[in-house]
Amino acid sequence: MNHSTGQDWWRKSTVYQVYPKSFKDTTGSGTGDIRGLTGKLDYLQELGIDIVWLQPVYVSPQNDNGYDVADYRRISEDFGSMEDFDQLAAGLKKRGMSLMTDIVVNHSSTEHPWFQEAKLSRDSRYRDYYIWRDPGPDGGLPNNWQSKFGGPAWQWEEATGQYFLTLFDKTQADLNWENSKVRQEVADLMSFWAEKGVSGFRMDVINLISKDQEFLNDDGSKPPGDGRKFYTDGPRVHEYIKELYKRVFGPHNVVTVGEMSSTTLEHCIRYSNPHEQEFSMTFNFHHLKVDYPGGNKWELMPYDFEALKRLLSEWQTGMQQGGGWNALFWNNHDQPRALSRFADDGKYRIESAKMLATTLHGLQGTPYVYQGEEIGMPNPQWKDISEFRDIESTNMYRILQEQGKSAEEALTILRERSRDNSRTPMLWDDSRNAGFTSGTPWLKIDERYKEINVASQLPNPDSILNHYKQVIALRKQEQVITDGRYKRLDEQHPQIFAYERDNGQDTLVVVSNFSGQEAEFTFPDDLWTQAGAYEAELLSSNTAQAPAWEKQMQLSPYASYMWIIRNT
Structure with a gap:
């Protein structure tokens, strides 16, 4: 790992995001695995990548693609073994690259042993690891907060006669960060991975961990009125993150990125200014909502180009003035492909993909390349609802029709908006299943893999892949891109x-x-x-x-x- 530039070596780095389920399968199961990633490390090194972000591979019921963790210290058999993980970490270290893992600690799965014990009795030693409330005065929900996945944010537990908080899926119980034992558990599990050779952490929806302890109803005075104003960038969030810095980030000299839900520029400056001793950098999503009419993801409109430029510019200027640091990205596992969204994935696909790369890689921050972006993977061509796997998408297909849309209109919206757009398997070559698997892929392969794949672009100096290699290298060569x-x-x-x-x-x-x-x-x-x-x-x-x-x-x-x- 190149730590020669001191504490902030990651300012000149480029991160590559791996969605392991769709990267490379070595067993024929149809699902990608850790060994598949290890086998492609030379490819990533050749691309110029410094940090590889591996999304969750922990034991999980997979209700939310691994972001519902049932054991923070074990690898899911779906992805391989701890030995496979150790080999991956060693392979990266040998190449002077760093491994970043996802840490999901706003909530755990309800299948986690802590929750399994907590739900049995109000006297359980794990009871206070979660957020429990009595029914409201009318005998119903404790308050009117809404889940980010739709419906109320509270689930009833019959055995103990209380509700528990779930800001996401109903099987993702929010952890109670007010409890110092929870905070110690989180520090311990992160230290466990740091000692295994992990040198970076991506912290999932980390700005939601501090809830206003009054748990009031949202009166709707500040849109969208779903309760988020009581827990987004909450009262003690900076205190909690500083505590993690003292216990884990500082002692292990790790790079950290906070994923920030519905956040503000002011908070992100605090989260990422080095003097605050919190995170190295932050993700914000404001620029990826410029095609949501009235903030609604499930309605279509052409994106607002002026808004896109204004938001990128405001965050560049604001973070600079406040001494913060941006995580730069067009794509991730929750977003449709930027190529199909902000440019032309047809006639001008090659020019468009290079244009998006140049625009982003000239900005200040640490750029993230999401798998397939570097070869210009577009949104796939969806024919039918049966091809989708994402729970959010299949739920919305039903809901949109309940709201009066036809099945065809609902499908048209999903084609543009579904998270599955970015989750289709990586296109390695023009062989069967694009070289991703010898089995049946868990999600469809984009039919255009014969002309869009890694193998065909590697030898071509004018390919999208080689353009990415060039802009990634420029960040290390030209100081002005950093400062x-x-x-x-x-x-x-x-x-x-x-x-x-x-x-x-x-x-x-x-x-x-x-x-x-x-x-x-x-x-x-x-x-x-x-x-x-x-x-x-x-x-x-x-x-x-x-x-x-x-x-x-x-x-x-x-x-x-x-x-x-x-x-x-």
Whole structure:
């Protein structure tokens, strides 16, 4: 691991996110496994990846794809053994790469031994590990909080006559962080993995762990009125995270990323400013809601390009001013493919995929590449509801029809919005099942695997894969990508997103056309006065011919360029 740059070595790193179920199967079970990932480490090293984020592989009933943990210290047989895990960690270490694992501690599975004991009696020593409440005054629910997966956030437990809190699935019981024993258990289980060679943690919905202890009804005065204002970035959340830093993050020198649900810029500055001693960086999701009409994920609209640019810019500028650090991403296991969402996954698929890469990798933060993104995997072509596996999607298919949509309309929405869009198996080559499995894949393989796959792109210098390799390498070569001040340049241009990064030594300029039409862009006077006199060096281009470095330029559809002006 390259710790030569000190404590914040991860500022120049790129993270690769692995959804293990869909990455590579070595047993013919149809489901990916840990050995499958270990066998592909040379590929990831060649791509330039520093940190591999492995999503949950713990023992779990899999009601929420492993984010419902029944044993935090054991590997699920579905994914392999602890020996397999140790080999993966050793393989990464040998290559100078780091392993980041997912830690899910806002809740546990109701199948976890703690909960199994807690539910038996109000006197159980584990009772206070969870959040229990008596029925409300009317004999019903304790309050009107809603689950993030739909329905009330409370489940009734007959044996002890109380409700327990479930902010997600009804089998995911929220842990009671007010209890110091719970906090100690979490620190212990994280230390267990750190001692096994894990050098990074991604903390699932970690900003929800502190609940307002009055458990009041949400009066709806602040939308969406589902209770989240009482537990999002809650009263003691920073205190709890500082405690974890003292016990685990600091002593083990690990890189950490907090996944932040419905958070604010102000909180993310606090979570990720090094002086606060909390996290290395944070994920926020505001830029991935720009195609939700009125905030509703399950209605379709073209994305709001200006809102996308404004949000990315606000977080760049705000985090810089506050000394925070961004986790940068277009894709993950819960989102449709950005290529299909913000660009063109058909005629201009190759230009589009490279354009999205260049735009993101010029920003300040630590970039995350989600498996398949680096070869331009699009949303698959769904034919029928029977092809979907995600519980959220199949529930919504029913609910949308109950709300008056036809079956065809509901399916059209799922095609765009389903989490299964990003979960289809990785496309390795043009052999049967795209080289993912010799068995029957757990989720369909995208039919376009014959032309979209890793094997065909590796030898081609102009491939999407090789473009990713190039932009990942630039972050290590050019200091301005790490520390340059961000400034937006495009003045609400309907097609172009343009920005500069300047650190006093060098100026980096990125100009991207997000449309399928030609676009004209004129640099602002102040930048041109300062930069026009210098020779600009083209660092990255996604077209055969880049335009000349001039104040006014023409960009072909989905064209994207990165220049550097060396002021020294």
